[in-house]
Amino acid sequence: MAERLKFPFEIKNVTEEEDKIVKKYYKDYIRPFVRVGPKGFFWMAGYGDKAEDIYNLEVRPDDIWIVSFSRSGTTWLQELVWLLSNDLNYERASAEPITKRYAFIEYPTQRSEVEKPSPPIGGHGATVHDYRDLHTLDSPRYVKTHLNLDFLPPKLLDTAKVFYIARDPRDVAVSFHFMHKLFRYFDEEVEFKEFWELYKRNLLLHMPIFxxxxEAWQKRNHPNMMFLFYEEMQKDLRKVIDRVSSFLGKTYTEEEKNKLADHLTFDNMKKRPAFKTKNDNKHTEIKFMRKGKSGNWINYFDTEELHSEAEAYMAENLKKTDLRFPEAE
Known part of the structure; x- marks a missing residue:
């Protein structure tokens, strides 16, 4: 049995002022929120309890992991990868929700201390399996996480195939705002401008985004890593299908790949019950599958002040990196 590793990053409470601010929004949490590691990733106290358990998860060579910041095209990529890995088994994909096909490992650590029902997706909660029972699942296992790479098992990249998908942080901010309402983290009355203030201050789950x-961008050339942009998938999904097929060692005909591209269009995916929640509101943007567009952020940063803040936010965070997001179509 492998020796258990100590989680190598400091976990400390946010300041009293920060905790007071975020508890106006994340209302059902009793213990202080925490920041983890030198970058100060913002998490619920429950993650602090289990960070070491997740860090010590056993990784298998035939695992496939999807890693992302939330609302970056994760579900879209999950469906693409799973189908390419499973000989385009649309029948099983239709019968078995993605929340069962992928273990969302850290999900239980996000729960509030005040029990409340979570909205089901496709008849299940946000996941059927997580870090607690991952070891019991048959291979090959499919794993989803919104944890940054450094908090995941240290041998992950050298052992299994890993996909990372990134999206323009301004579009993420908008989608993340509606996700917080959909999953009842925030009240529906919270305006985007309030959310943006928390986003800039990294006072939201998973933040900071850059x-x-x-972390993943720096490892994009690792032979077991495929780094993708959401904008790439929107611009030329067939090209991404070719890349992912090659990465997985799979070969399909042009006809089969064209059929998959059609299956994966946003309009087709959002029609399927597996990609809806019971909280979806047809009269608002509070939906699991919302708009699926790049560059739509401009409609929410709709004052000169907000637009200028968004541009400054991007410029400041990109100035010390060669990371660049593709232009929206």
Whole structure:
């Protein structure tokens, strides 16, 4: 049995002022929120309890892991990867929700201390399996996480195939805002401008976003890593299908790949019950599958002040990196 590793990053409470601010929004949490590691990733106290357990998860050579910051095209990529890995088994993909096909490992650590029902996706909660029972699953296992790479098992990249998908942080901010309402983290009355203030201050789950992406960007040339942009998938999904097929060692005909591209269009995916929640509101943007567009952030940063803040936010965070997001179509 492998020796258990100590989680190598400091976990400390946010300041009293920060905790007071975020608890106006994340209302059902009793213990202080925490920041983890030198970049200060923001998490619920429950993650602090289990960070070492997740860090010590056994990784298998035939695992496939999807890593992302939330609302970056994760579900879209999950479906693409799973189908290419499973001989385009649309029948099983239709019968078995993605929340069962992939273990969302850290999900239980996000729960509030005040019990409340979580909205099901496709008849299940946000996941059927997580870090607690990952070891019981048959191979090959499919794993989803919004944890940054450094907090995952240290031998992950040298052992299994890993996909990372990134999206323009301004579009993420908008989608993340609606996700917080969909999953009842925030009240529906919270305006985007309030959310943006928390986003800038890294006072939201998973934040900060740039270091999260940068960790993966720095490892993009590892032979077991495929780094993708959401904008790439929107611009030329067939090309991405070719790349992923090659990465997985799979070969399909042009006809089969064209059929998959059609299956994966946003309009087709959002029609399927597996990609809806019971909280989806057809009269608002509070939906699991919302718009699926790049560059839509401009409609929410809709004052000169907000637009200028968004541009300054991007410029400041990109100035010390060669990371660049593709232009929206």
């Amino acid at each position: 270091p999260h992406i940068e």
